[in-house]
Amino acid sequence: MEGFIHQIISGIATGGIYASVALALVMIYQATHHVNFAQGEMATFSTYIALTLINFGLPYWVAFVGSFAISFVVGVIIERLLMRPVANAPVLTSVGVFVGLLLIVNSVTGWFFDYTIKQFPSPFPDKALFGGFVSGHELGSTAVTLVVLLSVYLFFRHTRLGLAMRAAAFNPVSSRLVGVRVGWMLALGWGLAAAIGSVAGCMVAPVVFLDPNMMSGILLYAFAGALLGGIDSPLGAVLGGFMVGVIENLGGAYVVGTELKLTLALVIIITVLTLKPSGLMGRKVYSRV
Amino acid sequence: MTALLEVKGLHAAYGETKVLHGLDFAVQQGGVTALLGANGAGKTTTLRALCGMVGTQGEINLGGKRIEGMATEDIVRLGVAHVPDGRGTFMELTVEENMRLGAYTRPAREATADFEKMFGYFPRLKERFRQQAGTLSGGEQQMLAISRALLLRPRLLLLDEPSFGLAPLIVREIFDIMRRIRDEEGVSILLVEQNASLALAFAEDAYLLETGRIVIAGKASDISKDEGIRRSYLGY
Numbered sequence: 151m152e153g154f155i156h157q158i159i160s161g162i163a164t165g166g167i168y169a170s171v172a173l174a175l176v177m178i179y180q181a182t183h184h185v186n187f188a189q190g191e192m193a194t195f196s197t198y199i200a201l202t203l204i205n206f207g208l209p210y211w212v213a214f215v216g217s218f219a220i221s222f223v224v225g226v227i228i229e230r231l232l233m234r235p236v237a238n239a240p241v242l243t244s245v246g247v248f249v250g251l252l253l254i255v256n257s258v259t260g261w262f263f264d265y266t267i268k269q270f271p272s273p274f275p276d277k278a279l280f281g282g283f284v285s286g287h288e289l290g291s292t293a294v295t296l297v298v299l300l301s302v303y304l305f306f307r308h309t310r311l312g313l314a315m316r317a318a319a320f321n322p323v324s325s326r327l328v329g330v331r332v333g334w335m336l337a338l339g340w341g342l343a344a345a346i347g348s349v350a351g352c353m354v355a356p357v358v359f360l361d362p363n364m365m366s367g368i369l370l371y372a373f374a375g376a377l378l379g380g381i382d383s384p385l386g387a388v389l390g391g392f393m394v395g396v397i398e399n400l401g402g403a404y405v406v407g408t409e410l411k412l413t414l415a416l417v418i419i420i421t422v423l424t425l426k427p428s429g430l431m432g433r434k435v436y437s438r439v
Numbered sequence: 440m441t442a443l444l445e446v447k448g449l450h451a452a453y454g455e456t457k458v459l460h461g462l463d464f465a466v467q468q469g470g471v472t473a474l475l476g477a478n479g480a481g482k483t484t485t486l487r488a489l490c491g492m493v494g495t496q497g498e499i500n501l502g503g504k505r506i507e508g509m510a511t512e513d514i515v516r517l518g519v520a521h522v523p524d525g526r527g528t529f530m531e532l533t534v535e536e537n538m539r540l541g542a543y544t545r546p547a548r549e550a551t552a553d554f555e556k557m558f559g560y561f562p563r564l565k566e567r568f569r570q571q572a573g574t575l576s577g578g579e580q581q582m583l584a585i586s587r588a589l590l591l592r593p594r595l596l597l598l599d600e601p602s603f604g605l606a607p608l609i610v611r612e613i614f615d616i617m618r619r620i621r622d623e624e625g626v627s628i629l630l631v632e633q634n635a636s637l638a639l640a641f642a643e644d645a646y647l648l649e650t651g652r653i654v655i656a657g658k659a660s661d662i663s664k665d666e667g668i669r670r671s672y673l674g675y
Contacts, residue, residue: 310539310547317529317540324527326511327490327520328587329544 165395166295171372190369196348225344380432476648530573541590
């Protein structure tokens, strides 16, 4: 029983990582109607930036915020330079750009920071809490993730800029007609998604260790979470991310074993797409024939 | 009277397809100008051309400033509010958020005061304030679209078929309120309508479009009295 509870708690902790990446995926999806395959690699790159800043001798949280800010700028630049020219291109062109971006970011990361596996520090105490149910890092990273998700929610709900960014994603034509600079809103969305990814990367790296392919599995879980919650629903994606974390942990411990855990992500993806393509909280899309 | 908007030799095209072939028209300061014509005559395209939403050639002069070729957002920021065809509602957002977006270019405090004025014109928006805009009826969405445009405090209001798809009673209600708006806000209006009798009763000047060209221009009252024009072009 204790083992079971522990599995659920650590599932929630990893679920927070998936939820953040899932949210980043959904933000880009809402604005572009495509899934950014490079979201995971961008997060890995951000984590290396944080590690570099830490190696410069900066305190952990300064490096954390620095990586957040740099990732934001990189996200904006990627949108302006790479995505803007293909904004009205056919689907396959965009998919090609996303795949290319994935390969480029992955290779650049390996080239800059080499392919060896590196340790990444955790800012939280390395001891078991609450009678061994939860580790300091699990509790701390869940708290950080929740703070980030809540801030993003409050930003989109209660600020002018957040409202304008939502409007630009939903209805670019009408947004221009009220004076919203739609192009910049999309770029800010990319920046924010990249910055959220940097948080996810920094929180997961102490557990899985840092290498250029660190996020590729995590992106799959996050994608499963986003689909499970509904690819066009930010709240759904966050809940889906947490659910996938728990499902993955329980399934790995009691059903398929740790070696086949990644299969669970694919099972979830296929199950959702077959049975309920709109996800738990997504909008159903009807088309007239 | 001076013209707020003056258009000379306006051409517009969607890619290769030319839609407007050299329009000349004007909207007087504080006046209402109607743009009439059948389906496909180029009325909606004319409004889109004024807002930089389609590629154009020719001169567009707004209060002494040339605005052709400018980005839509920048034209809007010069005080041009466009109630587009299909009403342009932000379906996923609430009525309140739709109205906040209307006032996006202005300080938030001013906007909140203006909300009350909009509720004066359209009390139903107050009842629906927290509701998702996609759940509103067509008439209510039209009211919301007009409010969103007015919250910009525009100099020029472009209205694309405000009567479209609405019950006659609602149409009358909306046009009655538009008269109040014209008198109280001092805004100049360019109105596109298929319902010619309605538009001519509201406007002072009118232009008749046929396949991308202006075929008749004049005072609205003269045009509505001319039986020949009425029979051959306006169909009533």
